[in-house]
Amino acid sequence: MKVQVNTSNDIENKETLERWASDYLNEHLARFEQDITSIEVQMTDENHAGKGGGVDKRCMMEARVNGRAPVAVTNYAPDQNLAFRGAADKLSHALDHAFGKLDRREHRVRDTIRRDPEVLEDVVPPQS
Template identity: 80%
Template structure:
């Protein structure tokens, strides 16, 4: 999956950050690899680095999902590392939620083994277990 990192001018070491972010997200979201085409990350300093603040780093992540609308999350934190990791966790949760709903909807349309006459007959003839 392709990872693109965009940063504001107040964020330094963009090349190293992009390499680390790509490795981290590919590992952290590996279970969704076949469903995601790319992830766009935007890191910014809300007060542009001119003054201190409690929670002034923002990380927004947008996952492009094959055949579906993109899923986006935002996280604020005191430093860019916490902002990034928090957004990655939020994105994993949002993807779990989105794909969980999709699985439940698809499951409703499937036939169950309870409707298969051979399985029902085989189960009904089994001796009770103690």
């Protein structure tokens, strides 16, 4: 899945952040890789660098989902690491919720052994 990171001018080491973010999100959201085409991350310093204090780092993540509306979350924290990890956790929960609804309503086509006749015969022997 493609990860794009956008930052405000106040966020440093954009290239390093982008590599780390891509690795982290691909690992953290691996179970959704079949459903997500890309994730856009926006990191900003709400009160701009140089000013201290408060919960001033914002991380917004938007996952583009195959055939569905995007799923977006925002997290605020005192530093960019906590803002990013918090947003990743929120996105994971939001995707769980969105795909849980899909599973209940539309029965998404997914790879599963539950419908494999050979496996079913091993688990539940045919009745005579």
